[in-house]
Amino acid sequence: MKRHLSFSGSKAEAAGKQSRKEDPTGDNWGTDKCKLCPREEDPPEEINPEIIRGPDRNQETYRVHLPGAGSFRCSETELGLEVRAAVTVQYRYGFWDQHLSVWSTPKWMIAGPLFSIQAEPAGAVAAIHLPHFLCLRGADTSRIQIAHFIEEGMTLEKPMQVRPFHAVLENPSFSLYGVVWGNRSKPPVLIHSIVLLYWALKMAKTTLHLYIIPNDHSRFKAVDDYEKKCPSRLVSTSLRTHKPLTFDSRYVVSSQANIEVTPKELEFCNIQAECLQSYMEIYTKDIQGGLEFSLVEKINKEPIWEAHVRPEDATLSVSSAQTQTDEHFVNQHRAQLIQRVMAVDGILDSLYGPVLDLEQIQSIRAERSSVEKMRKLYELVPKWDNDCKDRLYQALKEKHRPLVEELEGI
Structure with a gap:
């Protein structure tokens, strides 16, 4: 026992x-x-x-x-x-x-x-x-x-x-x-491997990060620590690949769903835990019917791992974001963003339509300085849901990525 x-x-x-x-x-x-x-x-x-x-x-x-x-x-x-x-x-x-x-x-x-x-x-x-x-x-x-x-x-x-x-x-x-x-001879040794799938909580719509790493707890911990800073949550899927893998092999994502994958292929590499691990970003606008996809060997097309991400995982993600960060990035860093964001007009362009109407944009642009414009923008934030805040976060990341990464501690 x-x-x-x-x-x-x-x-x-x-x-x-x-x-x-x-x-x-x-x-x-x-x-x-x-x-x-x-x-x-x-x-x-x-x-x-x-x-x-x-x-x-x-x-x-x-x-x-x-x-x-x-x-x-x-x-x-x-x-x-x-x-x-x-x-x-x-x-x-x-x-x-x-x-x-x-x-x-x-x-x-x-x-x-x-x-x-x-x-x-x-x-x-x-x-x-x-x-x-x-x-x-x-x-x-x-x-x-x-x-x-x-x-x-x-x-x-x-x-x-x-x-x-x-x-x-x-x-x-x-x-x-x-x-x-x-490494004295071939064939190359097989590696016990796992796939980690994270849901990026602050991204608009559904953005997933997919990693292929050796089954090494130091590397799993390093990936998990990095993703928590984003923040992201680990999606509950089967982690073990169908078979051991070999380093330097390449994999692609196969799915019937309408998804965007960046990069198009991912190489399974022996990257030490102290270094940032490579990952694929999977993006979809609609997950209402669930999202099914598989990881496939590039050369022989053999599936080595599958996932089914359910619509209810989105609900769990919002709850997890509030638990992990206490508050949304947009609320958490309000003072810093008001003082340091310069490209306000570009951000307003990104928010026009889904978040802000023309009258609101004109009102904000009427302010003299970037600080005053950001203060005016933040007067509207308390009325926003998480989707609106996610869109602002995405706009900030596009226009001020170094600032966003500094505030996130990446």
Whole structure:
């Protein structure tokens, strides 16, 4: 029977995060990750770490106190720990780009998140289980190594055991660890992959952001953090692709609906978590009948993922926008927008018809300065619904994108 350990004040929900139990990428330690790979045997005890935020509120450190010997796995990161005795362990995601520049070579490929780990006492940790996203069915597991970064540089260590979703290293001397794959021969290794679909809450009509990423929780977290700033909400769909993918493969969206997709195709790339992940923007004016589409391999036209976005998701999006931001971007940044928006006439042109009538536009343009014009415009905002505010947001983004991104903290 699997037990779940939690610690006072440690749950992700207390920090405003979604727990792994509610995380749609959750896989019960491999049951749903891949049809080709077996579930890992001897499931460990799941631990919910205390989450410590850094001064910038972005960098997170996870901390657990393990009361005695046993095998444990973090609910937030999938990092596994085998311990001999009571121990306190702190860990956080590291940045591959900060360390790979001195040794990066086509011979090696990043195959999982990089972890900075500390333990007290260090000798109490018998082994660590580092997550990877490689589909190893029929693959040469000897090509897996663990990159270990220390002050003197980088070494490669051979794992004691390679499991379907983890590489195991015994008696670690703690610092930075991550799994890498030797790119010595073809065919290319298969990658456990997921598709993330977000609804952009402040966009007019329906705008979706679609990502294809390795099943790597550091990258999922990076995408989720970025989208929350937009803000966007994760649409509840099946996340796992129908089969493992290969890097550098290309995909297009296929749909019978009237949609606009930018860019037309998306390449599945090994982009580290610290970098902005590539995505497709899917736009439609009408979702009343629902929106069905699939992600298809560009070359052989084989579908690798499907989605059905329902009309009621739009209602959920409005509610979520109000919950996540407390108020709409247009209301939240009223003072800054009044003082700093210069291209008022261009914005009025964009609002003419669906939001403002001719008399209102003439009244606003009669004001002398841009500040006075924006104040006059804002006299009308309290009477607007979210669709009108979305249109103003879109006009602001078209005319003053740097200002909008600054206010959103992007």
